[in-house]
Amino acid sequence: MFENLTERLARTMRDMRGRGRLTEDNIKDALREVRMALLEADVSLPVVREFIDQVKEKAVGQEVMKSLTPGQAFIKAVNDQLIEIMGAANEELHLNTAPPAVVMMAGLQGSGKTTTVAKLSRWLKERKKKSVLVVSCDIYRPAAIHQLETLAGEVGAEFFPSRTDQDPVDIATAALDHARKQFIDVVIVDTAGRLHIDDQMMGEIERLHGALEPVETLFVVDSMTGQDAANTAKAFNDALPLTGVVLTKTDGDARGGAALSIRQITGKPIKFLGVGEKNDALEAFHPERVASRILGMGDVLSLVEQAERSIDQEEAAKLSKKLQKGKGFDLEDFRSQLQQMQKMGGVAALMDKLPGMGDLPQGAKNQVNDKEFRRMEAIINSMTARERQRPEIIKGSRKRRIAAGSGTEVQEVNRLLKQFTQMQKMMKKFKKGGMAKMMRTMKGRMPGGMTPF
Template sequence: MASTLSDRLSRLVKQMRGQARITENNVQDMLREVRMALLEADVALPVVRDFIARVKERALGQEVVGSLSPGQALVGVVHKELAATMGEGVSDLNLAAQPPAVILMAGLQGAGKTTTTAKLARHLIQSRKKKVLTVSADVYRPAAIEQLKTVTKAAGAEWFPSQPSDKPLDIARAALDHARRHYFDVLIVDTAGRLAIDEALMAEIRELHATLKPVETLFVVDAMQGQDAINTAKAFKDALPLTGIVLTKLDGDSRGGAALSVRTVTGAPIKFAGVSEKIDGLEVFDAQRHAGRVLGMGDIVALVEEVQKGVDMAAAQKLADKVKSGDGFDLNDFLSQISQMKKMGGLSGLMDKLPSHLAAKAGQADMDRAEREVRRMEGIINAMTPLERRKPELLKASRKRRIAAGAGVQVQEVNRLLNQFEQMQGMMKKMKGGGLMKMMKRMGGMKGLPGMGR
């Protein structure tokens, strides 16, 4: 949906240049483009009709504000209504309950419930400092319990064992008892993926809900499902009092109609979005920011957050102190800089958050090439001995041949990396007088970081 809607609207903004007012005619043109983009994005027809009616009502007769052209003013109206359709602002989890607060995960098979359970555990540990226990009540899919065990470990949470021979209700009761006795703040219950038409499984999840009395019942839905998501959402809404939605696979979503439709059909707010396969690839959903992404405005806020999260300020300070004291910048430091960038989701992860007109300038092919180059550089440095990394001046012809063979590259690649390293080393020498930390501060206005920008 993002690219289609963005392309259509940017074409229209160009066409409408020079027009002084928003008129019935240019609103109709704009709405036709928006309607087509939404239908192509698999947004449900009733949702599209309602959305178009609201945009038309707000846009007609609106004077052009300041230096805005009619096209830009209309994009502003569409942006506000998109955000309103997906839910105003941010809706986080409500954990105000006698511990443990129970979160019940519901959704279709293949929507990504199990990995989302672990990602949510990770989010609660890192952002809310909670002690989290997960349990699988999915006794129908042989690998489900083991899968949850593995991803829970990666998330840093604790896992409660269950067996495929157990009854889901017995598993849930035992996990709740364990969570109470061991003072867990949150218990997340992963349920079996079910088809909306499977009445026996829907009855089972209703029973689980009645027994556990969860504070949050989250409906996990694949953002790429389109119209199917609507039918499923209706069935789950009828069966359970849903408190929120988690949209998964938003990173691979070219249509994205589910984000608009599911919110409207269930009346429940979208609370989280899965934005990558990594264990920390779950974002608190912000309707304003997502509407901006859909319209090709990018998500600069997320970009700054990514940089702040990825830049290890303690490591940066250590490097600054090292350079300041006159110790040289070596290949270990160079490797550390490369891994910092990888922590920020790599180049393509950062590019996704830029406005579309900027991202377009650096095509996907360039990004892929740059990502490969970063991996190659890491491989070359990792093929060196600790002494060679500390003292790059030791790297003469025979050592370079050995490193190239170890990294599976040509000797020219090793030379190229050393040239890049020397350029950075030269830059670091110029920053001896504390310039490195000044540069780090400028990188994001980093006011939210300890000791920064005050």
């Protein structure tokens, strides 16, 4: 997300660094570039106008600190304004009510509403330690009911059954009654979606809202629709008292216009981002962290949180003990580290959180991808247990056999062994930790020998 905007803004920021001081004249070109970058990112025109006016006021006004260089002052003004238009701070779900707390999900068909219900269920169970019941009130699509039942099983949420011949309000109230009897903390209600907003849809969802009195009414919207996402959210908000927005499919959105427009247009906070297809691909929305990503400064805090959640602590402890005993780091351990990286969402999910990514040439970014990781793992899988434990025995004939078994070339086997040797040297420099400490201290290594931090 924001790839195009980040690249464009990075160029503008570099141009500003050499300025002696900031005046209206010398930031005119920079502001023009920022305006074009925002418009190309499909940010709403009124939002762009206000953004530019505010940045101009902050950059050349009294808010510029003496301790900053002019370039830094301009970057700070852009950063502050990005945070401001996106909502200043993360707004959590308000679940401090007598259980069960009801969360109602609304949105158009195809926005990813049902999968978001499952992702949110997992998020609540793992991060907030809540018991969750999910129910589908989409009586128009039997497949939606079945889909939610399947997803609920995958994330460990309780599923309340419903049928297409029932009234949505009856389904929801029965689910709520069941949750009370079973002392369930949160009920998430998946409502019917339509291809467009219509009176019947709004009437039904208003009836549901009145019957359930949810503590949270979240609007789920596809970020790839850009400005339309913000306009659709506003139309829903005019009819329904929304409490927040969930932006889905942000991993496929290179522009990011929806994230920068929704708060300003609707007045409602973005609470979550859907960042992939897996049921754990949901992130709480932190405006300050997103602003940092947009400006190419990374998001190390989210990266460390992600590492702590994803890394197998038992595996990390085993590796730590192994290194402390003086036993070498072998290809079995290397494969385990690759798998840990993929558990964190793969390279694509990590790239925009790494500082300095905006300054990398596109060609270098393209070389680093999840296919490379999977290819490396396939090569290691083609080795015998003895070869993984003693990589030094892998010579000519063994390399040819491994390459044939993994569907790769001998050169790729050589490249992997070279990368492994580099990793082995790093691991010798410290005796504790696995991937987590490696990321913090050695800054990690990507395929191709590139050091991203």
